[in-house]
Amino acid sequence: MSELIPIQLPLWQMPLLVLLPLALPAVMIAGLRRMVNRRRIPEEERDWSIPPLTDGDGKSLLHRWDVRCKILTILVYSFIIASLRHPEPAAVAVAASLLVLMIARVPLVKVLLRLLALAGFLGMLLVVMPFTVAMHPGDTLLVFGGVNWLGLNLRGLTLAATIAAKAVAIALLMEPLLSTAPLPVTLHGLSRLGVPEMTAQMVLLSYRYLHVFRHEARRMSSGMQLRGFEKRTNLATLHALANFLGMLFVRSFERTERVFDAMRARGYQGQFPAPAELRMHFTDVLISIIWISAGIALIVYDRIVLQG
Amino acid sequence: MHISDGVLPLSVTIGGYAAGAVLTAWSARRTRSQDLPKVAVVTAAFFVASLVHIPFGPTSAHLLLPGLAGALLGPVAFLAIGLGLLLQSLLFQFGGLTALGANSLMMGLPAMVCGWFFQTFKGRTSFRQAIVGGLSGAFGTILAAVILAVLLVTGGEDFFGVAKIALAAHVPVIIIEGIVSAFTIGFLFRVKPALLEPSFVKPVKSVHV
Known part of the structure; x- marks a missing residue:
């Protein structure tokens, strides 16, 4: 405990430094939820028994990318992102996902809904982890008004923020992965990759x-x-x-x-007709190679440059 | 509660995928192959049921349903739950893509244990079935919470606090889940008792699993 670096702050700064940064996103998320719910009400007239299977008639790079390359690349890249350890590369990954989102030009409302679904779990981590992580020598502790048992460990906050950034980076990629092709085509690609x-x-x-x-x-x-x-x-x-x-x-x-x-x-014998013929070109593979290389560059940055 | 991306170490996510795949394959082998499309439709029903929110004081909880899935589906439950979680992760982002394997273990293993428990002890009377159903609902939720905590703890000692809070947050869900499972099993016993026999399971002749 002696090697901890405690920073003593007066109690009145606690609301300013802890409660406010927590309350702001919470209010924002609640507002967004309400907005999304309100938007949904007129949509309820729509027959929900018919799922939207035919999105993905856009013309972006991701729409034209071969679905097998797309699935494999994004899956491998997601695992790479999930294994990052430092906040800096995780932030870079979020920026990269935003870039992909811009290239793919997918509807932003659906992306927002995905992020809202994450908010509960990640919010819990962000609130709980700063107060509960194990104390290591060299950690910076914010102590408010001498209340020593309730120290806010900055390392815990960084850890939770890193996790949140990684989760968001991967969640942002789900819309480009799924809605740039009709679902049956994506699933057909999956079965061509060897999934039963x-x-x-x-x-x-x-x-x-x-x-x-x-x-x-x-x-x-x-x-x-x-x-x-x-x-x-x-x-x-x-x-x-x-x-x-x-x-x-x-x-x-x-x-x-x-x-x-x-x-x-109607003659079902264990198979549906194949929805599309898949063709893989050299450019498809090239995009995959570039994308995975970017992921490897991130992991090199994470493990070698930052760990020294 | 489902684990999102980026929480678990790489080895645990890959291990979860491997174990999940093996159990899904085993579960699919226990299913009569012509019944697989039916399992898919039934999965949709469980999915919708898990979206129902139960009020609890000022907040609300949604059901996990491992007990009911196990009681109604038997060994097929693992397949159904894996499919449900895949859909959930793909469509709504509840539970991450990389944590899918781990999440399927967290929900699927309790369902199989509950299914076995319910089928072994269910007896013949309505009251006994409801009680055993309620117990398996509560026990399944406890098991799911414990697996969740164990998975979180694999992230290192920094996650101990989160794991404890996740366990504590499950206590009201355990109670609600137990009561609702008991009532639902009682209802099904009165209305359609045939559903309480696992319907898609391939008959096993000599070897009892």
Whole structure:
């Protein structure tokens, strides 16, 4: 403990230095959530039982990139990013992902939704880790008004920020990976890479019925609301929701049987027709090589330059 | 709670992928191959069920459903959960791409243990099935929380605090999950008891797994 570097600060600075930086993003995220929810309401008129399978008719570099190269490159690159250890290369990775996002020209609302989904977990890390990481010699500790047991360890904050940057860098790449080609084509690429054909089919089927059952669940819950059901923290609510889940399962299992019968009646024999013919050119491989090299450069920067 | 990208060390993410792949393959082998499309549709139902939010005081929790998935699907549950998490990570970013393997272990192993537990002890009466279902729901959530904590701790001693808080945050979910699972199993026993027999499992003749 003696080798820690404590920085004593008066108590009144605590709200300024800790609470404010935490509160600002929290308020921003809450505002964004509300905005997104409000935007969604008119969209509810849309039939959600039909998933949008046909995005990706843009003409950017990523739209033209061979889907096999794209999947493999982004997967390998994601693992490289996830293994970074220092904040600087992680920040560079976020910048690189933003660049990719600009090149791919994907709808920004969906990107924003992905980042919002991350906010809970990463926010928890950012709040918890500065106060709970192990004390190492050489750590800088911010102590407010002599409250010694509640020191804010700057190393913990850096660690949490690095993790957040890595998660954001990878999350930003998901839209360029998935919405620059129709989902069936992406899945076809996956099965051409050696993943069993059945996986692609199962993903497509669940994706489709996910929307159907969501629709069904929404109908059932409006029925419950019409009968005066209100969510509270009590046993009756749990009982009603449990029956709701049970009913959802009964209906969906029955529907499953009907769906499968209908598929067989239309001649399903374990295969869907291939959605597209894939062609790989030299430029596809070249982009992959450049991209992976960028990842390797980052890891070299991380492990050799910074670790000295 | 799902682990996002960038938290786990590289060896754990790759190990998670490898173990997840082996268990998924085993789970798929236990499924009658013509039933795989049905499993996909059923997965969608579980996915939607896990989106239901249960109010808890000022906040709300969503269900993890390892107990129900295990009870209704048996060994097929691992396949279904892996698929569900893949969809979740691809479409909504809950749980990262690189942490997918680890997340599938965290949710899939409890489901299989719960499935075994439920099928072994379920008995014949409605009351007993509901109680065993509730126990397996609660136990499955405890197991998932413990696996989550263990995975976080592989990141080194800096993550001990996070792991403890993650464990504590699961306590209300464990209670809610247990009660809801018990009620749902009771409901299914009254309405459609056939669902409580694992339906897609390949009959095993001589070897009992």
